[in-house]
Amino acid sequence: MLSNCLNCGACQSVCPVHRLGEASFPLSWQKSGLKPEVWNCTNCWLCQEVCPQKLELWEAKAMTQRQNTPPAQVALSLASLNEIGLSLPLTANTNELRQGYGLDPISFINQTVLQSLIQTK
Numbered sequence: 567m568l569s570n571c572l573n574c575g576a577c578q579s580v581c582p583v584h585r586l587g588e589a590s591f592p593l594s595w596q597k598s599g600l601k602p603e604v605w606n607c608t609n610c611w612l613c614q615e616v617c618p619q620k621l622e623l624w625e626a627k628a629m630t631q632r633q634n635t636p637p638a639q640v641a642l643s644l645a646s647l648n649e650i651g652l653s654l655p656l657t658a659n660t661n662e663l664r665q666g667y668g669l670d671p672i673s674f675i676n677q678t679v680l681q682s683l684i685q686t687k
């Protein structure tokens with residue numbers, strides 16, 4: 567899939583994860599297989615948009631993720647997203663803390679609506 571890469575570095579120059587200090591991202595996981603950093607991808611698609619070879623970088627990343635077990639914290643976020651539509655799991659005192667900051671309680675997304683949003687096929 568990535569055999570036509572020119573090593574131009576355009577994908578790397580626009581990647582927000584690389585800017586935050588992940589060396590050679592996204593090229594590192596493209597060239598040497600799974601690295602923990604692949605889970606830091608923000609799904610912004612910038613790498614794919616700038617690639618002069620029109621390589622499907624996002625799809626390559628997604629395939630790598632699908633074929634591997636995510637780290638525990640990522641798995642927790644995915645489970646929470648699937649269950650309540652929020653990437654950060656709620657704790658027993660979340661709404662209490664929010665009240666202390668003058669914020670409204672968290673309102674949950676209707677499960678049917680949530681599943682229809684998550685459904686990709």
Ligand code: SF4
Pocket residue numbers: 577580581582583584591592606607608609610611612613614623624627
């Ligand atoms: S889609 Fe992921 S790898 Fe590509 S530029 Fe965005 S954060 Fe980086």
Ligand code: SF4
Pocket residue numbers: 570571572573574575576577578593613616617618619620621623
């Ligand atoms: S932008 Fe495309 S061709 Fe350039 S280094 Fe990245 S993957 Fe390779």
